[in-house]
Amino acid sequence: MLQSANPLSGATINTEASAAPSHAQPLSLDGISKRFGAFTALEQLSLEVRAGELVALLGPSGCGKTTTLRLIAGFEFPDTGAIRIAGRDVTALPPNKRGLGMVFQNYSLFPHLTVAENIAFGLRMTGVPKRQRGERVAHMLDTIRLPAFADRRIAQMSGGQQQRVALARALVTNPSVLLLDEPLGALDKNLRENMQFELKSLQTRLGITSVMVTHDQEEALTMSDRVVVMNHGRILQAGTPNEVYNRPRTRFVAEFLGAANILPFSVLHGEANWLEVAIGKTGTGTPARCRVAHALRHAPSMGAEGSLAVRPEKLRLGEPQPDDIRFEGVVAARVFRGSQHAYRVEVAALGQTLAVYQQATAAALEPGVAASVFISPDDLVVLEPEPHQGAAR
Template sequence: MLQSANPFSGSATSAAAPAVPPRSQPLSLDGVSKRFGATMALQQLSLDVRAGDLVALLGPSGCGKTTTLRLIAGFEFPDTGTIRIAGREVTNLPPNRRGLGMVFQNYSLFPHLSVAENIAFGLRMAGVPKRERAAHVTRMLDLIRLPGYGERRIAQMSGGQQQRVALARAIVTNPSVLLLDEPLGALDKNLRENMQFELKSLQSKLGITSVMVTHDQEEALTMSDRVVVMNHGRILQSGTPTEVYDRPRTRFVAEFLGAANILPFALVRAEQNWLDIAIRDARGEERTDAPPTCRVAHALNRTLAAGACGEVAVRPEKLRVGDPRPDDIRFDGVVAARVFRGSQHAYRIEVPSLGQTVSVYQQAARAAALEAGHPVSVSISPDDLVVLEAEPGEGDAR
């Protein structure tokens, strides 16, 4: 979680708060690096956030996402590179001169102030007259669907209501960019899921450029226009939620952003956009119960020679139990375990010819549950196989 003096003090871009939604502004980081002692937190990171987009920085603890947010906020300064907001370089400006709004994981609301006073705090620090502050607070309360709650104390508000108040305080000063640090992390599961839709809807309505840090894959996929997957201070992949989920570039991205089955292969023949591959087992031996080769599309940035080894990924929901198609890769296995997830049965299936187990998700309404020990035939369409790039070199980050 980010720790800092209050970032709203003096953060308004003018003496008057917005009467209309804030203008969308682009954000860019170019070649940004940051080291803390012997630890390299960010390594030549470049990122462009389009005006009005909500971008999620996603990754495990230590991947560099929090450092990135701190650099954008001005709580830290990069060792190399530049940061620009609306084309204006802000690399070395303090937080109160960047025109940003911020929502913290614990909201950082003032318990001794009322809801209205919390929302108006940044306006008061910017010197906005009391009468104008009151008008803008009323508009914010209507926007976050809390009309009439202005005189309540923070302790009287639920977690979801406090989250909305924190958001109102962040946007009332008309920020160029809104920064969200694990904004829903303090909420319980059901409330968090509801607030994902509410927060995204409000952000879209305002059209405000936003950067959100999260380690929650579902949150990133649900809320963002673009997902940026990070590890070891680098961006591994950036794209729409659908692009990153359906076509992961590396094993790390495939396994971090949802479940994935990873299958080794040996290259038989390479063409410009296609590879003919032979699926191997975990020991590198060719499987005996599959077609000798299958053709898969690829977008690799490297050239592979015949006989080279690699890996393909396939999501569990893409595998089918029974009902093979003519071009499918098919293998036999035995159900090792089943978990019921309401709409789905999640299976772990032992596949002797692969020397590993695979995950299969099957819609519960479409087929009866299969118990442990049940023999099954599992099939995969080659179109659902994604050829993975080799992982980049690792380094330390935080």
């Protein structure tokens, strides 16, 4: 998590700003790297964040996403590379010279101040006139739909309301880029889901360039325009939520972003955009024709082995479609999840158990029952080998 001795150090100030947010500004990370002694936290990372875009940095603990946010914020400085906002090199500037707004996981609000005073704090510290402060605070209270809460103490606010106040405090300073460090991590599940939509709606309406750090896959998919999946100090894949979820490049991305069935294959014939493969154990696999979603680093040769990914919700029990691939199996387990039945189906031909999610409207199959699993070739994704792995923070 990002930390600072001053709870409001993330709310940097543009004293010439108007009450309305500024025009969106692009953010560029160009070949930044960071080492802590012998430990490599980031390795030649480059990323372009378009003006008005919300990008989520997603990955497990230790992947490098927090280090990346600290570098953007100016709490750390890169060993190599450059950080630019609207084309301006800010690499060597301290946090208060970068024109950023920040929202922390714990919000860092002053409990002894009212809501309005918390929002206005950064404006007051830079000498914005009282009348102008009042106008801008009132504008932000309307924006976050809390106009009647100006005189409330922070302790009298719910978690969701405190989150909105923290966001308003960051936005009232008219930042060029908004940084969000696990902004919904302190909320319970139901409130967090509601706030995902509220925060994304507000960010879209204001059109502010935003970078969010999260380890929550659902949060990243729900809120972001682009998801950047990181591990070991590197970007493994960046794309729209739909692209990254449905067309993962590597096994790590496939398994980190939800559940995935990983199927072994051997190449029967290779083309530019298609592979003829045998799925399953070498020499006994089921033939299939798979579309190659990404340009492969190395063209597979005949007999080469690899892996396919397919999401559990893409598999079907019964109701085959033309060109479907069929596997015979036995239901090993079933769990009811409200809207879904989650199955584990043992498939002898593959030598593994497949995860299958079916809508709960379908008749449930009990463990021990024979079942046919059908897969559309269009839902199979050819995975790249994992890149070289190093350490990251």
